[in-house]
Amino acid sequence: MKLHRESKGTITVATILFIVLAVLAIYFLKMWSLLIILPLLVVYSLVFWFFRVPDRDIQDHRENVIAPVDGKVVMIKEVEETEFLKEKAIQVSIFMSPLNVHICRFPVSGKVIYKKYHPGKYLVAWHEKSSTENERTTVAVESLTNHKVVFRQIAGYVARRIVFYCNEGDDAKAGHEFGFIKFGSRMDVFLPLDTEIVCKIGDITKGGIDVIARMKD
Incomplete structure (x- = not known):
């Protein structure tokens, strides 16, 4: 292994x-x-x-938004993304238990245009305010479909270490690794309002493989 x-x-x-x-x-x-x-x-x-690294066949994607982590979809809602987009977006949140693979992957292909680390609290990862109050990182990618997609690693009550390896200007490839979170936490993805969401709350996702949404080219 x-x-x-x-x-x-x-x-x-x-x-x-x-x-x-x-x-x-x-x-x-x-x-x-x-x-x-x-x-x-x-x-x-x-x-x-x-800490296992599963062997997965990662495909090339243009319009598809890929699950960034293994876990369970716990939230799909319209929100105001205030850090980077500064406009309304669809938030898809995936919760990871300590038994999930905790590799974090790019949800879309394109170019990294923003990254930032935020120190913060350690509310339980499924708490709605954890997206803005917990220790977290935020990354934005200009997708191949010319959309700005924001995604966020969020530390939970148990997870106390977040790492991300990407830098502004890097190429992002959907399904490929950009970071890691230790011992249970959450990933939020913020998508344009006209995005077609193909997952639903309660779905179990496989990072790098499952399609959770599609964006219009």
């Missing part, structure tokens, strides 16, 4: 903790040590599972 580059520090710490706790359990509990070691092994395995 291929592991994400962001896994190195976490897995190192998890390995040290597992070894130390296992040794202590064996030393003090003797024959009962398995009662501690087995649950620790499950948690240790989940750390590796969280």
Whole structure:
């Protein structure tokens, strides 16, 4: 199983903790040590599972808006996007549980025209105000269909680390990685009002694969 580059520090710490706790359990509990070691092994395995990098066949897209993450669609609504677009847009929000793949992908192809990191709170990721009050990043892409699309990584109550690798002027390719969020959080995508939304609330998305909307060329 291929592991994400962001896994190195976490897995190192998890390995040290597992070894130390296992040794202590064996030393003090003797024959009962398995009662501690087995649950620790499950948690240790989940750390590796969280950082997995699935092998996915990413296609080229022009009009399609691709799910940027694995997760569940929790919001589709018209909102005022005040940071970059400064106009009304359709917001599609996808919530990620700790068991989801947490690679963040470009939802559209085009050119990166804006990026910014915002420190903030750590409200639960499904809270509506988390989009504007939590620690977050905002990226905007000028799509191949000449639309401005904004998307936002949002830290949650558990997620305390957001990374994004893109810079202004970079080429964006729908479905390809631009960042990572650790341990549960949310992605918001802000689309033009005339966008055809093809997902619905409750849908389970596969990042880089599933089409969530289509924009008119």
